[in-house]
Amino acid sequence: MNQVITHPPGSLELISGDFKGKDILSLDQFSAADLYRVFALAREMKELVLASQPSQLLAGQLVALLFYEPSSRTFGSFAAAVKRLGGQTLDIQNPEVVSSVWKGESFEDTISVFGAYTQAIVLRHPLPGAAQRAAEVANVPVINAGDGNNEHPTQTLLDLFTIYEQFGRLDHLKGLLAGDPLNSRTLHSLIRGLALFEGNTVYLLSPEALRLTREDLLALRSRGIEIVEIHSEREIPTDCHFWYWTRIQKERLSSLDEYQQLAAASFQVTPALLAERANREMILMDPLPRVGTIDPAVDSDERAVYLRSQIRNGLYTRMALLALILGKA
Numbered sequence: 001m002n003q004v005i006t007h008p009p010g011s012l013e014l015i016s017g018d019f020k021g022k023d024i025l026s027l028d029q030f031s032a033a034d035l036y037r038v039f040a041l042a043r044e045m046k047e048l049v050l051a052s053q054p055s056q057l058l059a060g061q062l063v064a065l066l067f068y069e070p071s072s073r074t075f076g077s078f079a080a081a082v083k084r085l086g087g088q089t090l091d092i093q094n095p096e097v098v099s100s101v102w103k104g105e106s107f108e109d110t111i112s113v114f115g116a117y118t119q120a121i122v123l124r125h126p127l128p129g130a131a132q133r134a135a136e137v138a139n140v141p142v143i144n145a146g147d148g149n150n151e152h153p154t155q156t157l158l159d160l161f162t163i164y165e166q167f168g169r170l171d172h173l174k175g176l177l178a179g180d181p182l183n184s185r186t187l188h189s190l191i192r193g194l195a196l197f198e199g200n201t202v203y204l205l206s207p208e209a210l211r212l213t214r215e216d217l218l219a220l221r222s223r224g225i226e227i228v229e230i231h232s233e234r235e236i237p238t239d240c241h242f243w244y245w246t247r248i249q250k251e252r253l254s255s256l257d258e259y260q261q262l263a264a265a266s267f268q269v270t271p272a273l274l275a276e277r278a279n280r281e282m283i284l285m286d287p288l289p290r291v292g293t294i295d296p297a298v299d300s301d302e303r304a305v306y307l308r309s310q311i312r313n314g315l316y317t318r319m320a321l322l323a324l325i326l327g328k329a
């Protein structure tokens with residue numbers, strides 16, 4: 001179950017410049033041009049929000065937020081994105097407890113029901129491939145807000161937008177990706193996104209047991225991105241443009257014991273590590289929640305963007321994506 005789902009050619013609909021009505025399931029649907037389209041619109045959304053300008057772009061649109069796993073930022077930013085644009089949301093968190101799922105309703109039926117009420121479904125689910133299954137059933141677009149340890153494409157939109165705003169480009173960059181490459185869906189989508197641009201290198205820092213599967217490592221390398229696995233803080237190159245720290249995905253492990261062992265072997269960002277291995281221009285990112293990833297003593301460092309622009313960009317990029325998918329931009 002650890003391996004990322006590889007989509008057979010043709011099984012995913014490419015965006016190819018036209019977002020309207022499309023499901024967003026994987027970074028594999030995007031080209032560099034598609035990403036730039038989202039970013040251009042995200043910049044407009046940013047201006048709108050900063051000016052507290054009311055918008056009716058999504059007036060009359062109802063979006064289901066169907067979250068089978070806990071979430072703060074993704075749920076909150078999708079809700080904020082729809083509402084900022086004058087639309088409405090149907091919020092279902094923990095459907096296994098609060099909906100007919102509890103009575104034994106199938107996943108497919110639940111998706112059909114919410115698809116019948118709304119114009120789009122944003123789905124978070126613990127099983128890899130759940131979003132793709134939902135897309136097969138629903139007659140409205142499905143946005144993958146994280147499917148198990150597979151992918152989290154909208155997180156990557158905001159992550160790449162954050163990097164792009166900082167450096168003005170997405171090519172010829174070096175990134176340190178630390179924590180849990182095996183199970184972090186944010187990393188699985190981010191590496192795919194970075195592979196769309198020339199000359200990028202990522203350094204993966206993790207305990208041995210949390211490395212990417214060998215199949216994924218080879219498949220991702222074959223896209224042209226350079227991937228270097230490192231095993232200690234001493235190996236972190238000092239010229240990285242960004243550090244992206246992820247927590248150990250406890251909920252994907254088989255026992256608390258396993259988690260505790262891995263947590264003891266994992267790496268943390270401290271003021272000392274930043275002083276030793278980071279340069280002045282880099283940015284420090286974390287998709288959050290922060291659990292054993294970054295010492296709060298680092299928060300006041302201006303390079304720490306995880307509680308600042310990285311968070312806000314989640315709102316702007318999701319506003320942009322929703323407007324595009326619902327055919328309003």
Ligand code: NCD
Pocket residue numbers: 073074146152155185186246247287288289
């Ligand atoms: C991430 C996720 O859910 O995959 N959180 C998020 O959406 N910002 C990262 C995580 O849970 O570790």
